[in-house]
Amino acid sequence: MVSALLALLATLGALTVTGLLIQRANKDRLLYLIAWSFTQVGLSLALLSMGVGFLAGFNGALFRLMELGAALLAPIWLALGMIELIARYVQVRFGAWLFAISYTVVAIVILLLDPLKGDLSKDLPKPGDTYDALPLLLIDGAHVVAVLALAACTGVTAWLASKQDQEAAELLIPIALVALAGVLVVSGSRGFLPAPLAVIALGGAAGLVWYGAMRTIPVFDEEGYDEYGDEYGDEPMTGYEEQGYPPARAEPVPAPTPSPDPRRGELRFPEPAPAEALRFPDSPAGPTAVDGVGAAAAAAGLGGGAVHEQAKPAGAAGLSGLAGACGQITVYTLLDGREDAFDRLATDLVKAALAVEPDTMIFACHEVVGGPTQRIFYQLFRDEAAFAAHRRQPHLQRFLAESRTHVLATNVIELRLGAAKVPLPAPEYPGR
Structure with missing residues (x-):
């Protein structure tokens, strides 16, 4: 019994x-x-x-x-x-x-x-x-x-x-x-x-x-995950808007299919977003959500948008103090036929980082010309603390869990900032 x-x-x-x-x-x-x-x-x-x-x-x-x-x-x-x-x-x-x-x-x-x-x-x-x-x-x-x-x-x-x-x-x-x-x-x-x-x-x-x-599954608040940009709907993101970050929007515009290009192996951005769409609402000089990187990129002709007269000095000021900056390059080799699904997850990840990670200076997903199954993430963080905070973000944990079935192999390269071209100021080196 x-x-x-x-x-x-x-x-x-x-x-x-x-x-x-x-x-x-x-x-x-x-x-x-x-x-x-x-x-x-x-x-x-x-x-x-x-x-x-x-x-x-x-x-x-x-x-x-x-x-x-x-x-x-x-x-x-x-x-x-x-x-x-x-x-x-x-x-x-x-x-x-x-x-x-x-x-x-x-x-x-x-x-x-x-x-x-x-x-x-x-x-x-x-x-x-x-x-x-x-x-x-x-x-x-x-x-x-x-x-x-x-x-x-x-x-x-x-x-x-x-x-x-x-x-x-x-x-x-x-x-x-x-x-x-x-x-x-x-x-x-x-x-x-x-x-x-x-x-x-x-x-x-x-x-x-x-x-x-x-x-093994990242823990999310099912009712409140929109605050992290899960669905990127029209509802305001309580808490983050109060800090001045814009709410993420619905369904990104897919990148156009690249035409054949003899420059095989070069990196490119799938589709640069207008600088105005990425602008912090409360910033007087109008830097983008990566603290001036977008504005400086637009000044160099990469962003596709107009730049105010104060954009260059504001971007440089916003990127000061990067001697302790660190970064990471992650190379993903995708399974055939999984590119679109991975790109949707990557777009959501970039949007979430844009919305809630002010100390993430650059977060870019590249496609490789002539390599349709390769994606390269380039990330630059203000310091080690910003990098550690990024690794704890729920949207990153969700991306890692959901993208696993689309990825054949992953290679990670850790970086520390060395000499840099504008808009990234080079750190001071002894004896220079």
């Missing part, structure tokens, strides 16, 4: 977190969330079968459903989601999906059709006493692959985090939680634990998978 009660409570909890995870996966369309949703469904079915079996007695259908859910689907798709989350090469992710789908289909057919042996009762049946050699081999194979994949993913993430990889450092705790869930799944479905402990292990695994999945 105790095992039945625990199983029913665990089933209720597992169904709840499964529904929440499926809802989030349907909203965000992230493949690792979809894979972990299959894990949650498998655990819920297994716990439900255990609860009914403890009350009414196990039969062939309940036993097969329990094994399919906890011993097969849960570990395989848990490992698949982990690989999808951290793998940075599309070939690795594709191979993982191919293996998981094919292995699951073959194993389901065998586990459903293979004859059972022994008598079933209200006691928790053990796979070794009920299945023949082939189903047991498939279950063991699923567990071995899952454990190795989870251990390898956790180790790689920890190693990258030790190398100051920010993305890996942020994913380390969620990945550790999901890896612990994998250990609980394997131990709870092998038949080695007593019935109450097996139920607790599977229920705990469902909770850890859900919590770990939520930790």
Whole structure:
């Protein structure tokens, strides 16, 4: 009776977190969330079968459903989601999906059709006493692959985090939680634990998978995220307008398709925005939201807009004190056919930085002439504190999460400001 009660409570909890995870996966369309949703469904079915079996007695259908859910689907798709989350090469992710789908289909057919042996009762049946050699081999194979994949993913993430990889450092705790869930799944479905402990292990695994999945997604205030320019609608952004930043607008104008250009490899801006559209409303001299960079660029003929007489000195004054400036160049290699989706995310990111990051001096997304799948971000920050504040911004975290499925490879170059041409004043060097 105790095992039945625990199983029913665990089933209720597992169904709840499964529904929440499926809802989030349907909203965000992230493949690792979809894979972990299959894990949650498998655990819920297994716990439900255990609860009914403890009350009414196990039969062939309940036993097969329990094994399919906890011993097969849960570990395989848990490992698949982990690989999808951290793998940075599309070939690795594709191979993982191919293996998981094919292995699951073959194993389901065998586990459903293979004859059972022994008598079933209200006691928790053990796979070794009920299945023949082939189903047991498939279950063991699923567990071995899952454990190795989870251990390898956790180790790689920890190693990258030790190398100051920010993305890996942020994913380390969620990945550790999901890896612990994998250990609980394997131990709870092998038949080695007593019935109450097996139920607790599977229920705990469902909770850890859900919590770990939520930790991998940037946390946003669903009702108030427009303040950060998520939708860029016409509603005012409370708080930021009070500080003088303009609200972001709806749907950017897409960049025109570039004509063939013999200057392959050169950088270009997709479409320069009018300087007037980027102007701070309260600035007397009219510098843009990057504190004078846009005005100076317009003076040089890059912005496409007229410049007031005071624009040059105001821009230079706004960019004073940049001896401690730092920057970053990020080179993205995109998957074929994902350019438009990535560009929409990049445009939203630039708009959000324009609206809420006054100490981000330059934030530009370049296309590469002759390289349609390459995008280059150039970012310049007033100082290290501004750079650190930028990395904590919710709109950046959202961009990193949503752009992952469009990117084949990423290269990051950290910069410090050296000698610079107007509008960026060069820092003083000893002995000059």
